[in-house]
Amino acid sequence: MTAEGEFSTPSDTEIQFVRAFAGDIAQLWAMWTQAEHLRQWWGPIGWTAPVCEVDFRPGGAWFYCMQDPGGNRYCGKMVYEEIDAPRRFTAKDVFTDEEGNVNTDMPEGHVSFTFAEADAITTVTSVSRYASKELRDRIIEMGVEAGLNQTLDRLANYLASLD
Numbered sequence: 001m002t003a004e005g006e007f008s009t010p011s012d013t014e015i016q017f018v019r020a021f022a023g024d025i026a027q028l029w030a031m032w033t034q035a036e037h038l039r040q041w042w043g044p045i046g047w048t049a050p051v052c053e054v055d056f057r058p059g060g061a062w063f064y065c066m067q068d069p070g071g072n073r074y075c076g077k078m079v080y081e082e083i084d085a086p087r088r089f090t091a092k093d094v095f096t097d098e099e100g101n102v103n104t105d106m107p108e109g110h111v112s113f114t115f116a117e118a119d120a121i122t123t124v125t126s127v128s129r130y131a132s133k134e135l136r137d138r139i140i141e142m143g144v145e146a147g148l149n150q151t152l153d154r155l156a157n158y159l160a161s162l163d
Contacts, residue, residue, distance in 0.1 A: 005152055007145045012133040015144065018125045019152050023159050025117035028124060029086035031155060032113060035062075041158040042066065044150040051075070051098070058083055062091075063100050073098055078111070088114045093128065107135040 005019035021028055031037045039052035043066035050073075051065035058080055065075040075098055078091035090113075095106035102108075109128040116123050130136040 005149055007148070009136070009140075010127070013130050013136050015128045015130075015136060015139065016125065017148055017152075018123060020121050020123045021156055021159060022120065023122055024120060025086050025115050025122050027159070027162075028115055028117075028122040031159065032115075032124070033085075033089070037158070038062070038064070041154040042151060043154070044068075044147050045154060056080060056083070063096070065098055075100070077102070086115060088112065107131075107138055109139070 005017050008016045008018075010016050023031075031041070033054065033056045035052045035054040038054065039049045042049045042052065042064060046069050048067045049064055050067050051063065053064070054060075054062045056062070060080050062078045062080070063075070064077075065073045067073050075096045076094060077096050077100060078093050081090045081092065083089045091111055093109040093111045095103040097103060107130055109130055111126055111128045114125045116125075128136075128139070130139065
């Protein structure tokens with residue numbers, strides 16, 4: 001199942017992405033919360049995730065570095081806040097260096113992920129909130145829509161490979 005997600009800006013400070021996947025809610029929850037799965041699909045087409053460490057609990061973090069085909073690494077961290085398995089989790093989303101130190105020159109987001117299942121299709125909705133329209137727009141200008149579409153295509157393909 002490969003299809004474009006629904007990208008929108010519900011407010012001046014938010015980015016929303018909605019995508020439906022073939023699979024039950026438990027399977028999609030695992031894809032987003034377990035390192036062994038995340039490292040298989042996280043990042044745009046042609047990229048890898050050589051660093052992927054998950055401590056999935058409130059106060060824990062997911063630290064990752066994506067690597068492009070040229071060998072350049074781009075790192076980030078999600079610090080988990082609220083977890084309501086398998087329906088929803090929230091996190092602070094930051095850019096980091098390869099050691100996990102926060103890059104304060106880059107926008108910080110607060111993201112929520114919700115999971116809803118109907119008829120063996122699970123819809124994942126992410127909403128990222130930023131402190132200002134300017135910070136939100138900076139993320140959009142970095143190509144978040146295309147990058148997320150490619151990343152979620154990889155997730156759909158990975159899910160299909162597990163059948």
